[in-house]
Amino acid sequence: xxxxxxxxxxxxxxxxxEIVYMARSDEHLKKLLNAAALxxxxxxxxxxxxxxxxxxxxxxxxxxxxxxxxxEAMAKEGxxxxxxxxxxxxxxxxxxxxxxxxxxxxVTGCRDGYFKDDxxxxxDINAAGHSDVxxxxxxxxxxxxxxxxxxxxxxGTMLCGLGGSLDVYAG
Ligand code: UDP
Numbered sequence: 001x002x003x004x005x006x007x008x009x010x011x012x013x014x015x016x017x018e019i020v021y022m023a024r025s026d027e028h029l030k031k032l033l034n035a036a037a038l039x040x041x042x043x044x045x046x047x048x049x050x051x052x053x054x055x056x057x058x059x060x061x062x063x064x065x066x067x068x069x070x071x072e073a074m075a076k077e078g079x080x081x082x083x084x085x086x087x088x089x090x091x092x093x094x095x096x097x098x099x100x101x102x103x104x105x106x107v108t109g110c111r112d113g114y115f116k117d118d119x120x121x122x123x124d125i126n127a128a129g130h131s132d133v134x135x136x137x138x139x140x141x142x143x144x145x146x147x148x149x150x151x152x153x154x155x156g157t158m159l160c161g162l163g164g165s166l167d168v169y170a171g
């Protein structure tokens with residue numbers, strides 16, 4: 001939230017053990033995970049591995065739990081969010097439910113996660129104007145690659161790669 005208030009751009013990743021394992025042999029993925037503003041361990045495997053490596057982490061934080069806390073905090077300050085990802089119609093349904101659950105939260109727009117090229121998606125997201133947060137829900141590692149590649153050009157402060165969260169919020 002402090003970074004959002006300051007308008008300091010960045011992205012959040014919530015890797016599970018599958019992604020951490022993938023990053024061992026994929027230098028690009030490893031680099032972009034390490035360049036995130038916030039890295040949350042979304043899986044008990046990551047917690048166990050960290051313990052074995054003697055670099056223990058406090059606890060598992062599922063992407064959806066993080067998203068829910070973020071929405072609550074954002075709603076209190078009347079902050080704005082763009083919902084990007086999932087099949088057509090899902091983000092709109094999620095927007096309806098979120099606006100009802102978190103009065104105060106401003107949804108700037110929605111865009112499904114199926115597009116011909118990245119430029120088209122970036123254009124649609126930016127057409128909504130500035131958003132404090134842009135949820136990027138394309139599944140891993142597609143969403144992480146998208147966030148890193150388009151961080152500068154996207155008109156949002158904090159990008160959050162949150163997998164199937166929109167499907168959950170859409171019910
Ligand atoms: N998805 C998307 N575009 C794609 C591929 C997937 O928008 O090209 C969406 C898909 O509809 C689903 C989400 O990405 O809503 C992936 O959810 P999943 O639970 O599989 O991801 P995870 O949280 O396991 O990374």
